[in-house]
Amino acid sequence: MSQSFMSRRRALKAAGGLSAAALIGGAGMLTMGGGTAEAAEDGSGLRIVESDEKDPRMKYYRFATDAIGWNPAVNVLLPGDYSSGRRYPVLYLFHGGGLDQDFMTFDKAGIRGLTEGRPVIVVMPDGGHAGWYSNPVASNVGPRNWETFHIEQLVPWIDANFRTFAEYDGRAVAGFSMGGFGALKYAAKYHGDFASVSAHSGPASLRRDAGLVAHWANVSSAAADLAGGSVYGVPLWDEKRVSADNPVENIGSYRNKRVFLVAGTSPDPLNWADYVNETQVLAGQREFRAKLDEAGIRHESHEEPGGHVFRTKLFSRDLDGILDRLRKA
Template identity: 30%
Template sequence: MTFLRFTTVGAAFTLAALTGTGAAHADAPNAAPAATASAASASAVPAFTDGHGLTVVPGSTEVHSPTDFTITVTTKQLSGKHKIRILLPAGYDADPGRRWPVTYFLHGGGGTVNDVAAAPALHSDSMITVVPDGGLKGWYADWLMQNTAEGAANWETFHLTQVVPFIDANLRTRADRAHRAVVGLSMGGYGSLHYAEARPDLFGHVAALSGGIDFGMPQVRAAVLATELNLTGAWCAASSSSGSGKCTGFGPYVDSDAIFGSPYPFFDADRVWKAVDPAAPANLAKLSGTGITLYTGNNDIIDVHTEAASKTVKARLDQLGIPSRLVNYGNGASLAPSCDGGHNYGCWAPAFADYVPRLEAAFAAAR
């Protein structure tokens, strides 16, 4: 495998080649956040108690609807304040004795918790959906460098050892792997597959949509590097649900080795990349007994690479004898009129509309 030298100029060139400047992307529904809730509206949502390393910021709750709200928390694992958006089933209040399955949705690079509004199927009356902040370029990882402009950046620890038990402690969940899923797209597609591999005890179901799920591909490594260097482009624009088709970027410039260390495949310098590579057979083997679904198109300069990554993962799962489902919708014609086969919510929203009923059935069948 041959890699470009990952200098700033080289990364810019690589990302330009990967994403293009004129790639067409369907606009997704605008997901503007709600204003901070009044005391009356905030009282209509469940009260959350601090715990598991998370402190709820008082007076910060945003109520989008009676079953859709956002809380803000702080943690020593991350610098600053971070939002968690929560979607409850319509019957949550009416049936106080019932416990519910939970799906965690991981947004893409340059996105926010509000991107979930662009995928209506995730607001299901059969499950709770939790959307934790993943950072503009958090990559669902505990960063190797904690002294960058981002400060503390232990995203994996935040999500897996704090958010999950915090949600189970504060909401009426079914807290077992058979009733817990992790799903994500783009950067979040990597996060979902990696989290399912890292903690198979937590997640019994996983879905990755247009995911950067093969760290053996130089194009995927280049995309990670581009986020570190804040080189915005089509990948950023399409990973956010902004109605303008553009995201705000990936945040401040950080060292190109900040997240996973050196990307160079020489003298084992890229050992962290290989250790967390979702496509590595040793990691895929951990998914035995997990419901696995992959979605991808192939009709733009980004999803042509996510298609290759998804095919690799599918082939290796087949070799391991682990069942999985790959939906390659190509140019999008087989999926939905809104889908052009590209890296955008015009495809991801109908992909979730296809996936969620299957997930709901799996939850219902689990004991």
Template identity: 30%
Template structure:
């Protein structure tokens, strides 16, 4: 059954990290006579590939472009990615005109691992959930980042992902598109590792966001299962190459050297979300004998959301929690697993109207 909790308010992130839907070949970008907006360099970013429409986009709403960043000059790579480049996918509202005066709110959408922003499922989920909606959606590259400034990146060089996304991507988008470039016009959401990133970013920079959401997010770094997921995504070549050390992102994971893990855990640091809209979506994994890996991942992700909900309750911060069990009452084709497109589509179909109740928009 679907249960919704309102508070006065990845194993889990193994959830978060290892179990996003299988990577799908990226949609091809093609030229179009009605060109997408042109982007200028700035904020430490160099535009190395100008925006081009994505072939699979309905109505030419989605384009991709690529940048290089001085904050993450050498990101680790998944198949199909280009060394030294960060691809960013942008979905525009229907009827968007970069020459018009109308400005739109922005949703920063963070993917999980192993995944990329511009897979076909990510494109479909975004376009379907924002159809006929006055919202710009920005999905940046995140690889195995855990959406954090790494403390010990080693040979791969600086991996300041938080600086990249918040200090560079957001202002670049605001400078080149018709956005409402204030907190009142901005929200952040993510799936799996990206759910961690969404809460992490919102807690660190409440001045930037009016709403935060996590879809099956691994939110509790005090969980040994989540720590295993972070380490797994660091040392596993399927999460990106080259691999990095187990201590690369948050330092040593073992007491008494795990202070950064504790300090960066979203579940325990919800106080700065006060006044912000907060939403979480999880299943319970459903039948554990059906796709047991993703069933267990989702089940464990849910536990981190329960910890977060308890801390939001204790802090008196309102939130929305769609705890939809085996998914049978949430959406057709959803059976509560971790990386199911029908579940994630239903999550985003609910989240987008929710944020528009709060965000400034046309």
């Protein structure tokens, strides 16, 4: 197990998307992953309660875990030549917020075709309708500790059950909307675990404009996931937690990573959800990019016409960059 995972467990014990508007409208130690898709087993706090491994590429698992008060699921998309016996880099791909968003989101968006012929394992887990890839300050419906589930449990479970490069240069993290925020957050907070990070219309600043994104995280999580609980605290925020999660306050943690950003420049002014979402995304990503520039940290960014949508052409370009950065299969 890597040193980063051991330190992470201690940190999380101590600490105990953007689609919010739409909802309301260096390297760790090298350890080789084991197992095969056909032999997935319980472990790392996860107990498999349902699975479907018949498809040669897409594997489905649902878990019982103390981290989440219901049984979250994950789709694991294997490369077409996984039977070759080689090891592969892994992309963790996170969905956005919304009552219709879950581990199936990217399969519905055509992820199988987008990754055809590409030597990478893509892991697409549940993240809650408005989980914000966080352990909330308060929940009225039992545990909803998405950060613990993803980082402490799912990542080591994947490395134990699939042929991965279980190291810094073997992992990337990406996401759309709320999931883009989650990707930016995890890449900085667990900077020894992910060598590439991509935010497709994902917010990069929690505090700008009087903390609008942090407020949306609280409001959306209270309405959709936590029955009145909140991610960051109401009426007062847990300020240390906000700062720990805020990409623009953790710029140094992106050094030596590949950083890829996408934002829309012309959201529909008549669509309130689209306009509020992408206006904040664009402004926050510009703030983030300026701070990266000040720190001399390289990044690739794209501002495209349109609003808060997943742009498959740019995701395909992103995949090429991810594979260039990660260890080769």
